Amino acid sequence: MSKGNILVRNNRRIKLSIITQFYPPDYAATGQLIEELALQLGQLGMPVQIFTGQPGYAFHEKSAPAIEQLDQVRIKRSRTTRLWSKRIRGKALNGLLFCLRSGVHLLRNRSRGDVLLLTTAPPFLPILGYLVHKTFGLPYVCLLYDLYPDVAVELKVVAREHWAVRLWDTINCHVWRRAQKIIVLSTTMKDRVVAKCPEITDKISVIHNWADPNQIAPIAKHQNWFAQAFNLVDTFTVLYSGNMGRCHDMETILEAAKLLKDEPIQFVFIGNGAKRPGFRTQASQLGLKNCQFLPYQDKENLPYSLTACDLSLVSVSPGMEGLVAPSKLYPALAAGRPLAIICEQHSYLRSMLEESGCGEAFNNGDPEGLAAFIRRLASDSQLTKQMGQAGRRYLQSNFTPGLIAQQYSQLLCEAVKETMESSSSRPVEKLTGQSLPLGK
Numbered sequence: 001m002s003k004g005n006i007l008v009r010n011n012r013r014i015k016l017s018i019i020t021q022f023y024p025p026d027y028a029a030t031g032q033l034i035e036e037l038a039l040q041l042g043q044l045g046m047p048v049q050i051f052t053g054q055p056g057y058a059f060h061e062k063s064a065p066a067i068e069q070l071d072q073v074r075i076k077r078s079r080t081t082r083l084w085s086k087r088i089r090g091k092a093l094n095g096l097l098f099c100l101r102s103g104v105h106l107l108r109n110r111s112r113g114d115v116l117l118l119t120t121a122p123p124f125l126p127i128l129g130y131l132v133h134k135t136f137g138l139p140y141v142c143l144l145y146d147l148y149p150d151v152a153v154e155l156k157v158v159a160r161e162h163w164a165v166r167l168w169d170t171i172n173c174h175v176w177r178r179a180q181k182i183i184v185l186s187t188t189m190k191d192r193v194v195a196k197c198p199e200i201t202d203k204i205s206v207i208h209n210w211a212d213p214n215q216i217a218p219i220a221k222h223q224n225w226f227a228q229a230f231n232l233v234d235t236f237t238v239l240y241s242g243n244m245g246r247c248h249d250m251e252t253i254l255e256a257a258k259l260l261k262d263e264p265i266q267f268v269f270i271g272n273g274a275k276r277p278g279f280r281t282q283a284s285q286l287g288l289k290n291c292q293f294l295p296y297q298d299k300e301n302l303p304y305s306l307t308a309c310d311l312s313l314v315s316v317s318p319g320m321e322g323l324v325a326p327s328k329l330y331p332a333l334a335a336g337r338p339l340a341i342i343c344e345q346h347s348y349l350r351s352m353l354e355e356s357g358c359g360e361a362f363n364n365g366d367p368e369g370l371a372a373f374i375r376r377l378a379s380d381s382q383l384t385k386q387m388g389q390a391g392r393r394y395l396q397s398n399f400t401p402g403l404i405a406q407q408y409s410q411l412l413c414e415a416v417k418e419t420m421e422s423s424s425s426r427p428v429e430k431l432t433g434q435s436l437p438l439g440k
């Protein structure tokens with residue numbers, strides 16, 4: 001990979017610090033993405049230091065090295081708390097404790113880097129950026145995976161009129177105003193943020209998630225050991241892979257499975273989440289023999305599990321548009337399979353489907369439309385193949401790790417440059433090299 005323009009400060013490349021609660025060997029999608037981003041930025045010539053917790057959602061490892069160095073990436077892990085980790089309030093408490101440990105880390109650690117990237121895992125982590133900026137003048141960038149407190153309001157964890165919601169919104173606006181840059185994952189998420197805090201519009205950049213088409217590539221089902229192991233080769237298979245949480249519309253999928261229960265079509269659900277137990281119970285009570293449930297797969301199995309189907313499903317619950325962005329979309333595109341997406345009318349996901357021609361979108365509560373699309377693909381293998389290939393080409397042109405890392409690198413360098421220029425009149429030097437495109 002060509003190294004792009006990396007700012008130099010005091011005769012060295014700028015160093016990035018990332019704070020995130022989840023990081024491999026955790027299988028949480030946010031952690032997996034941060035790891036890939038950090039390694040890509042390291043290849044571009046940007047040293048990265050990460051502060052994270054011990055694994056809380058790992059397959060086998062209950063602990064990982066406290067300090068780890070992988071090329072340009074240095075990882076430091078603190079102790080992780082797992083109090084009531086399967087409940088919303090337990091997760092919130094564990095996140096708060098991680099924030100406190102992160103704050104102590106930033107106070108004690110003289111090498112805080114030149115710019116700080118904070119995720120919303122946990123949701124209140126960006127507040128640390130505000131405090132560190134006020135204390136040490138360090139520029140920070142907020143990466144908004146989910147928009148809180150709005151998610152909690154939509155899930156009815158707290159009422160919209162509650163004083164805590166108003167306070168949280170006020171704090172968010174203070175944090176966003178002081179941030180050098182803000183990254184969101186979709187255009188609809190940007191709209192939500194701008195509606196709350198219009199004066200930060202120019203700070204917000206939309207940078208999508210990604211998937212590696214070299215790691216996940218199409219495999220014919222009859223050549224795929226995963227498809228063979230779970231009897232998926234000879235039947236048209238619809239796959240839902242990932243979290244089955246409160247933000248995902250599993251109800252429409254269940255109704256579609258009911259409509260197709262007497263047809264040669266099967267559904268496979270891989271993953272976990274708050275809705276999975278009830279979903280599985282309902283499928284059993286309804287006698288849906290066309291539904292198979294499997295646990296999360298190890299990362300090395302994903303190239304096989306994601307290609308052991310004929311159609312991939314993505315869903316977002318009503319009211320969640322712009323609050324969350326499904327990361328499962330991008331590996332599904334890389335797998336070269338058509339997509340059926342359940343979402344609201346104004347979702348950015350519909351625009352992506354129109355641009356790529358890789359599938360169709362359906363309203364929440366439209367199982368008939370979804371079932372009809374599945375039947376159509378099941379009877380037209382050529383259309384299925386064409387849509388799958390179109391999706392993979394779309395990913396390769398827009399959402400590879402290399403392309404997205406260049407967008408992050410440029411944004412982070414701009415954040416440091418703007419801070420340096422505002423605090424000093426000294427010219428900013430750059431390494432010579434290929435300029436970084438903004439990307440699509």
